[in-house]
Amino acid sequence: MNMYLTESLSGENFLKKEIKALLRSGHYRSESDFIKDAIEAFINERADLRTEIAVEMYKRREVSLGGASDIARLSIEEMKEVLVERGIPLRRGYKSVQQLNERTKKLKEIRRA
Secondary structure, eight states, X not given: OOHHHHHHHTTOXXXXXXXXXXXXXXXXXXXXXXXXXXXXXXXXXXXXXXHHHHHHHHHTTSSOHHHHHHHHTOOHHHHHHHHHHTTOOOOOSOSSHHHHHHHHHHHHHHHHO
């Protein structure tokens, strides 16, 4: 059994040691920077998770159909299909300019985060 696996199985927190090594090497400024990067990389590789995030945000009115399709990396038509298959009603447009501005502001905040 290799040393990496042995230490992992022996109860030592080898992942913590790896993160600390990356911090010391200067690749990350903080553990939270590493965790954020790791989560982004993980979600980037998982189309199913991107779709789940998009659906949940759409259901909660945090993003528009276009925003959801961007998050899921699907065309608007594909995103519509996903929503309809799940029984989620499609929203059509905004009721006021104020609502449009609020949604635009919220989307910008999400993209900056």
